[in-house]
Amino acid sequence: MGASLGAAMIFFVAGILFWGGFNTVMEATNSMKFCSSACHEMTWVYEEYKDRPHYKNPTGVGATCSDCHVPDDWGPKMIRKIEASREVWHWMLGTINTKEKFEGKRLHLAENVWRSMLRTDSRECRNCHDWSAMDLEEQAPRAAREHARAFEQGQTCIECHQGIAHELPEDWDESEVWLARFAHEEPETDLAERGEPAMPLEAEDLGEAVAAEGDIAASWIGTTCRRWT
Template identity: 50%
Template sequence: MAKRNIAIGTLLVGMVLGVIFWGGFNWAMELTNNEQFCISCHEMRDNVYAEYKGRIHDLNRTGVRATCPDCHVPKEWIYKIKRKIQASNELYHKVMGSIDTREKFEAKRLELARHVWKTMKETDSRECRNCHEYGSMDYMAQGRRARREHQEGLDAGKTCIDCHKGIAHQLPDMSEDDPSAVLAVHPEDKTEE
């Protein structure tokens, strides 16, 4: 009987500790999954966040606003964990001062952007599709150019990032790259063909 009570007690303590650990872990995940946390580093606040302000994902006619985690952190738990582990590399570079000045950031901008673009390409722009889905688009409500480009993109199996590099942040200097590879759409580009 005593062994049974010890086993039950151990099991209950383990369950309580597991719930506390799991709750604490999820609390920490959510604490680090908001815009205020992202821009608490001056590297983000003074560079990419400053560029994001006033652009289409920050201000638009619908009032829907995408924040840093909406675009850069998956919603699905396993992918979110993977992204948080990858973010530890960013913390390492924060501590090492790799991009702690505007000049250092600009020198690495293209490399950093390519990492993001590669990830978005590999995931079929998963985070974009949380809000933008080909199947939900009303092509007739779009301008002629957008309607044509979206339909051609769908037919060609393209993903959002194939055409929309630079929509939320300033494009890096890509003078050595093929400029035709980027069809950046900016909110100030309102012309129709």
């Protein structure tokens, strides 16, 4: 009896230590420090990200790499971590170990993320942003109009905000993902007639409207992000 109890205690303590260590590693690989410095390939996109409102904004509340690229729920998070092993393999192969190689693959890499977010209805965006929490009257006119239409048509965040955190590839307008972004069940008309943007919102020069939308996006992050609620 004593031996069995002792063995059970050993397994119990070992389980706690294993889970604690596993969780510590998981959290470490989700940190901004890890994402921006673990491999030099990420330093290029990190510099782009630092110029975007998800990094720096009036409220001081931002979204890190893992907020956008790693699911919150345990199951999808584990799947994403397993998928990341393929990225480690390509890191070992040096697939994008120079800026030139990276730029050559930028569209392909971006499309992988866009497709994933389309499949999940921009799940990671919705960890912070919520249609029901949006006050359209407080948004810039362009943003309010686009969000109202997107809600009515059942669109998802990434269909319009493909340049929200990183620079768009030079040939983004040839992407099948971008060209098919408005493939909803509605009459076929040209973009001008439907009033839909001919390019991602972040790619347009909207002057003060962009700054206003950045401020609003930052305030949404600060008020609706689940990690602070």
